[in-house]
Amino acid sequence: MKILKRASWLLFIALSTQVNAGHTRPTLHLVGDSTMSNKPNLAYPERGWGQLLPQFISPELEVRNHAANGRSTRRFINEGRWGMVLSELGKGDFVLIQFGHNDQKQSDPARYASVDTDYPAFLKRYIKETREKGATPLIASSICRRHFTPEGVLKLTLTDYADAARKVAKEENVAFFPMNKRTCDFLKDIGEPASNHYFIKVPKDLYTRYPDGKSDNTHLNVVGAAKVAQFFVRELKAQDHELTKYVYRDTL
Secondary structure, rough: HHHHHHHHHHHHHHHHHHHHOOOOOEEEEEEEOOOOOOOOOOOOOEEEEHHHHHHHHHOOOEEEEEEOOOOHHHHHHOOOHHHHHHHOOOOEEEEEOOOOOOOOOOOOOOOOOOOHHHHHHHHHHHHHHHHHHHHHOEOOOOOOOOOOOOOOEOOOOOOOHEEEEEEEHHHHOOOOEEEEHHHOOOOHHHHHHHHHEEEEOOOOOOOEEEOOOEEEEEEHHHHHHHHHHHHHHHHHHHOOHHHHHOOOOOOO
């Protein structure tokens, strides 16, 4: 009996090795900014929602997170990051593209992409070059910032870029994920006080970098990142997208 069990285990390892060597798994490539990216310093509370996404996805789909802090549609290309993603793309892969936060920054020419011309043009380039590799592009709008007025009304600071992303997706016949609307509606519903639980609130005298503490209304903590990842997988299911078959849960 022990010999049979050992033989079965060795066969399993051999088959798994063959699958990995052949790279037969489809891959979802994440391309975006800090709100999506992996955060290597787990002692600090910041997380990107792409970092939590694999917790909802079956191992049959590989998730590669290429998103990086401070990047825009323009900077991600100009730094060569997009070229690296293209070099990894295989036929049957997927690319989820989510930019907007840093594209708004007119004071920084290296990142700024005008909402009416440059931003749509860059998105169309991502779409075109993804398709040329035999992969499937997906477009998502940027997640909401936690900016409330003194009266407790949520400020909608990314609507123009979200609308531009939606328009490009429609023109190019690409699946669109309205993450801005999903997250803004959520923050409106729970209100300003409760929304604190999803973003970074650092007390003073804990991190050398922030001796006086820090209140960050753009970047997510682990709870916020998990919530946004949940919104994405639920949107996959709502659209009956082909990636839905790889979603094995929508609640952690």
